[in-house]
Amino acid sequence: MSRIDDSKEFIPVRIAILTVSDSRSLDEDRSGQVLVDRLQAAGHTLADRQILPDERADIADQLRQWCANPDVDVVISTGGTGLTGRDVTVEAHRDVYEKEIDAFGTVFTIVSMQKIGTSAVQSRATGGVAQGTYLFALPGSPGACKDAWDEILQKQLDYRHRPCNFVEILPRLDEHLRRK
Template sequence: MTRDFIPVRIAVLTVSDTRTLTEDRSGQTLVDRLQAAGHTLAAREILPDERDRIAAQLRAWCADPRIDVILSTGGTGLTGRDVTVEAHRDVYEKEIDAFGTLFTHVSIAKIGTSAVQSRATGGVAQGTYLFALPGSTGACKDAWDEILVHQLDYRHMPCNFVEIMPRLDEHLRRK
């Protein structure tokens, strides 16, 4: 059985107190890769490391029927200003625990024990996938090239995120 590719609509959020759109290499890396894979860039923003503002943007995008997936980059480390993971978890209905585990596994192969400092995470809210990636360009490449490009491709077997997308919010529908 051959499946046709189904493009998904992806929003990219860069979390940084200092970057501008022209300096946002990690966000641009994600944009370039998602578009090269055949997906659509649905929205792109840069926000400072402020938990409430990040969570508000995530909620707004989750409520937007034109967005299927949100990728954020930055703010997943251990410093006091790194609050992206907390903002994501404020929004999640369900966390995709294995995403962080798999990302750590991929990172260990690239950066060894330094992978312990990443808190990459994934989850689902309002029928939308959300992934918080580190702010480094290399980490964004690794997350996309090793995990997301496959899981966001309907043709990937034995299973993928796209094929269950219509059922992510089934608990909200009347029976």
């Protein structure tokens, strides 16, 4: 089972938060704030925070900008992962991904099933990698953001987490792009 290896030193990562919403402002962004509060409490650094409307090209452009920024290791978006016509965050993420982390959505669904039962089937949470940066798209509810952080991301973004974690392979995500 998973555990924290206290003999290893914690390594903070730099995380950008994107809220996708046609109606929220920064003051009203409870889901984004949940993520900011949790990442900072865990010892990570908030690299940037933005709010964008549900526009696929704009979302993808922002994701690409953060992926090109050496001061951003992880991007977490919240909102726009549902089934309605304006929910385009998943498509924007997939426009940017080099590799999808298929099991992220599966594990998120398992976590959600324990909280909201079969309503979890409506989530399209996803994760991927682009330009050496991790990207995760979460639903727009504060509860879903808490669940994703507390049950998945907090552990996987902790270098001390065993048997494995995302941080330990972070330096190798873009190894195929480097000259040999």
